[in-house]
Amino acid sequence: MFDVMLEYKYLKEITYAILDETLPDEIKELRAEGFEALHDIILAYQKIGLERGLIAVVWDKKAQFINEAAKRAEINEILKPSLPAYDCYADEFHVKPKYHVDEEELLL
Numbered sequence: 001m002f003d004v005m006l007e008y009k010y011l012k013e014i015t016y017a018i019l020d021e022t023l024p025d026e027i028k029e030l031r032a033e034g035f036e037a038l039h040d041i042i043l044a045y046q047k048i049g050l051e052r053g054l055i056a057v058v059w060d061k062k063a064q065f066i067n068e069a070a071k072r073a074e075i076n077e078i079l080k081p082s083l084p085a086y087d088c089y090a091d092e093f094h095v096k097p098k099y100h101v102d103e104e105e106l107l108l
Helices: 004-019 025-047 052-068 072-079 102-107
Strands: 085-087 092-094
Touching (some): 025 072
């Protein structure tokens, strides 16, 4: 299913990333690659029929993280799925890393 609003957001963010004259070319390219990868993830969520409102929130939050990123390691962390980790020895869940998106956890 094609979502016009999410496509608009993708095109807007990638355009701003590329045309931002205050950033070095390396960061522009890095952010553009991050938006392309996030777009692919969002399209996969849409394809399997996940809830559109939550998908939009995930896009907005992860896009904001990408706009603040300056290193490839940050982009890689942002693009990872937001899943809690269970520590069976301590019998507890660990969540809320820096780039965790609660709405993505709900989707997955």
